Structures are given as structure tokens and as C-alpha cells.
Amino acid sequence: MAQKQFREVIREAIREEMERDENVFIMGEEVAEYNGAYKATQGLLDQFGDKRVLDTPISELGFAGLGVGAAMNGLRPIVEFMTFNFALVGVDQIINNAAKIRYMSGGQVKIPIVFRGPNASAGQLGATHSTSFESFYAHFPGLITIHPSEPYDAKGLLKAAIRDDNPVIFLESEQMYGWKQEVPDEEYLLPIGKAKVKREGKDVTVVADGKMYHVAKKAAEELAKDGVEVELIDPRTIKPFDMKTVIESVKKTNRCVVVDESHPFGGVAAEVGFQIQRDAFDYLDAPVQRVTIPDVPAPFSRKLFDAWIPGPKQVIDAVNTVTYRK
């Protein structure tokens, strides 16, 4: 096992799948000659040539749709968005075409495509560059949405995504590309739709995805010093969402906080909270709490940004609320 960066495992997953299957190709802005805006695709052009590693114009609608067409006709495209903020320009192709054509064709057309790239905020980039899309994409039937927080999960899930016959939204993070974790050298895949209990605890269940997993982890470490044992669940896949693991945990802890980088209205946290009250109501000792970004766009100013992005403190406060400690 070796320590590997998030960007390295993304690259490895793509490389291994391209070596395995000739029909896999990758395209996006600056993925080839520039080696990727965030260097996730470094070296792929040299290895596979420009038939399979393609620089696109800034035409998200065009190349997202081209990818869908290619997938309909037998290929397995990986479409890199420089960030998912820019995918909004092409979102008609993802929601109306990628997500719905299988259904509208009565199942005759399959669309094995992966749309991947960085999601959510990455510091002070202003409102247009800081949106978190996990709740948005998970809203639409027909799409799989994956939001890993660590390199090990990212690699296994990306490989599974590339082999999956559904359109997959695979959300990464600019800020996490350099983060490292022990990752096996031998090949492995992980199942889509399976959460992982990453820390066991008896006092409170905390569910946190993507970058927010790390925020929740810090909070859990702080709380442990205070004698509060958090059971920390990383859903890894947003859709399908592994509610079974969450419900089992809540039945044990009787309390839950959901942490997510979406806005609150109709977000992942809202959905998870709803399902817990429906399926584990009798087990709850306190109303489920959530920690999300506020109901406002991302501000630029450092001071406002720090107030906007959730940190361990908000998670600790929410845990204190559900445990009636404060």
C-alpha cells in the first residue's frame, strides 16, 4: 500500500479502465495537452494518444451532449468538467438526455457515461464558482450521483462508475486533490450505493459526505475528548442513498446530525432527515439536526466566506443540540 493523492487515484482509475476497455475515452477542457486543469489527467494523452484523450473547446453543452450521443452508440465516455459550476451551461444534456433517454426509449438505449470533475466551493472564488451539486443531481431519476471524500473510496467507486451502464455524476473537489490516503496497489472496485461507517460510536450518528466528511471527522475528534462518541457515516454515494446503514445506526444512537455542503432547502440533509423520521421515529430521542451552507450564495470576502462554509464548530453545536448538552 502506498500513500496516494486524490488526483493520483482518479488518474489511476481512468488509466486502468482505459487499458481494460478500448471504448473508454476521456474529453474535457485542458485534459490533454495541459494535463488537466487540476492535473487529474496528467500523462493520459502521452499514453493513449489524442484519439482517446481529447481537449474540447469551452462548449460544455456541446461536449456533454456529444458524450451522451457517443454513449448511446457504444462508447463509454468520461466527460471531465473543469468544475461542475461550468456544467450548468450543459445541464440540459445531462438532465433531459443522459438521465431520460433510457426511460423514454423503453429501455432500448443505454447511456454508460461518467461526468466527473470538482464540485462545491474551493475557497474564495465567488458565487458563480462555489456551488455544491450533490443534492441537485440526486434529485433527478436516471442519474447515479457519487460524492467521495477520500482517495480509497474515490478510486474504487470511479472504476465502478466507468463500468456502470447508467449515467454517473462523479463529484470531486479542487481542495481535496492533494489530500492523501493509503491506497492498495492491486486493483479493486467498490460497490455503488454503499455507505461506510468510518468511526463507530454510541452517542450520536453523524452523516457527512464529500468535503464535509472531513469537517465532521474533526468535530468527532473534538467531541471524543469531551466524552461524546460519534458514529460517523460517509454515504459515499448520494444516489442511490444507503439509508439502511443510517437507520441501523440511528436505532443504536437515537440521535442524528446530517452535514452536507448543499443549501438547506430540499437538500441531501433534508431528505435524510425526512427518511429518519419516517423509518426510525420511535427510536429518536431528539429531532434530527442538519448542518449545511446557508440559504445564500457564496460570498467572496474571506470573512464572509468563513462564516458561510460550515466548520467543525457548527457540527459540534448541532451534536450538542441533539444530545441536549447545551
Place this chain on the structure above:
Amino acid sequence: MSNTDKASITSRTASITKATDLPKPTRKTHKGLNISEEQLLELYESMYLQRRFEERSMQMYQKGKFGGFLHLYIGQEAVSTGSGFALNQDDDFITAYRDHGHGLVKGITPNEAMAELFGKKDGCSRGKGGSMHYFKPEKHFWGGHGIVGAHLPLAAGIAFANKYQENDRVTICFFGDGAVDQGALNESFNLAQLWKLPVIYVVENNGYSMGTAVHRHSAGKLADRAYPYGMKYDVVNGMDLFSVIDKVSEVAERVRETKEPYFLEVVTYRYRGHSMSDPANYRTKEELEEYKKIDPIERLKTYILDKKLASEKDLEAINEKVEEVVLEAVEFAENSDFPDEKELYQDVYADDDFPYLT
């Protein structure tokens, strides 16, 4: 046979070709363009201010005074300056994220501009927009826009409103060569021509869309995109201030009169990387040097000195003044406060008491 030869879809040109070709500059003199000697010095000052403002911004960024993206306009100042001069003060400007030059030309003060970079409350967007999202509508500056191509339809709308209100204003919309590949351009062009909107679309072709040279991202000639819509278009030298003034004046007059759009390809060059994190390895030093030889500011300076319209000393005095203005802007930005935390919830909706969810 290499992979590349076999089935190349995106053409990789082996040799580095020049990113863009410059059209010939105008031969008109300042007199021929109706520029007074006083105005000439003001134009020099404006270009030099944009340059020094950005050089200082870069320094402040490197010192860690502020974060986010910083895209520098250095090298392209003749475009913003010439356009500002050719148009009326109440004509409307809108541009992409490389917006410091345009903002300063339209009347964002250096203090407000620097404070915005620092995320301070006295910034032109009150610290909420940052480098990419400058705004000053009272001066007809409609932003700084971070999504490539997204502001092209807005320009059509601003022009639509001007025509609707019969106010005779012209809108000018700047964007990079990369934006030409966006669907938004085609839809905006069609609407603007179909509805005869008084808007000048200006592509600042600086040779690259991030690391991708123009010929690798765009089919055909950029200016020709206007052709299928029956929109008038032309190509102009953007390293030469007089050429920009000459062309934009002519175009503005026509657009104001006919209320029809116009597409101008201005060929220019950016000296710095795409943003602060880009080492610009995709181009040669020689190419950069070649453009620096025809630097728009140096060019104007040489013209002024050759024609003896001012002395070296006069220009030096302007430079010193600009230097002071910029240093003062830095100090202003440093001393300005961060916005109050309650500002987070202000300006999202028109209502002060909007019921936010938590």
C-alpha cells in the same frame, strides 16, 4: 505510426505556430482621430494605470493579501482604453472575469477596485464579488462575469432595454476567444440581429483559451461567426490604441444609428498566464517577447515622444502620479474593513426580512 497519426480527432500541431495574426494598425494620427493632445496624455495615463494597478495586485496576491482567482489583463489595455474613449460615458460595458481594465476605464476607482480584490466592504461589489465580479452599474459597468459566455445574452438584454427606452445608448460586450465556442454566443447573435439590438460584441482574441491556442479550440475564423446571422463584422489590431479607437468609433456610430449589432474581433495578447496558477508552458518565450515588442503602452509613448507632444519628463510625471494612486489604493484596501458578518444575508433578496431556512 504513432497514436496521434492514426485517428486524430483534435488536431495537435507539432510546431508552435503563432497564436494569432495581427491585422495592420491604422495609419491615422491622433489628429485624424480627433484626439486632442490633452486627451492623448489621459489615454496614456489610463493605460498605465491599468497596468500598474494589476502589477501591484499581483504583488499583493503573492503576499497573500487576498485569495481566489486573479486573471490579469496586462497586454490588452489598448482594447478597454480605446473602447472607452470611442464610446460615450453612458454607453454600457459588460465583460468577462478579466475585468479590472474595463472596470477602471468605466469609472470604478482604483480604491474601490483594489478593495474588492481584498474582499473589503468598500470594494466596488462590497467585497461580495471579488476579482471576477466587479460591478458599477451607476457608471454603466454591468460586470465582471465568471462563467465563460454567460454574459453575452445579458448584453443583448441591456441593449434591448436601451432600444426599448429609446435612449440611444450603445452596449459593448467583451469576451475571450474561448467564449466564441459557447452556445450562448450563437443564440445571442441570432437574437441581436433578429431584433436589431444596438450592441457591439467584441472578442478579445488573445491567442489562448487557458492553455488551448485558438486554432485548437475554434473552427474557422472567429469573426466569421457573425456571417450566418447577417451581422456586420471586422477584425482589428488590438495592440494599437489608435486602431481600436478608430474602429470602435466607426462601429459605434453605425450601431447607434442603425440599431443593429456588430461583431468585432480584436486581436491582442495576454502577457501573464491565464491566472496566477498558470505557468503558461503552452507558449514560447519568443512568442511572448514578440508581442511585448509591440506593447500598446510603449507604442503610445513612442508616438507621443516622436511627435514631441510631450517630453519624457512629462510622461515620467504621469507615471509617478499613477504610482501614487495605486499605492494609495493598496493602502485604502488594507485599511478598509471586512464586511460585517450580517452582510452574508444581505442582498440575496429585495426584502430585508426574508425568511431564510436554516
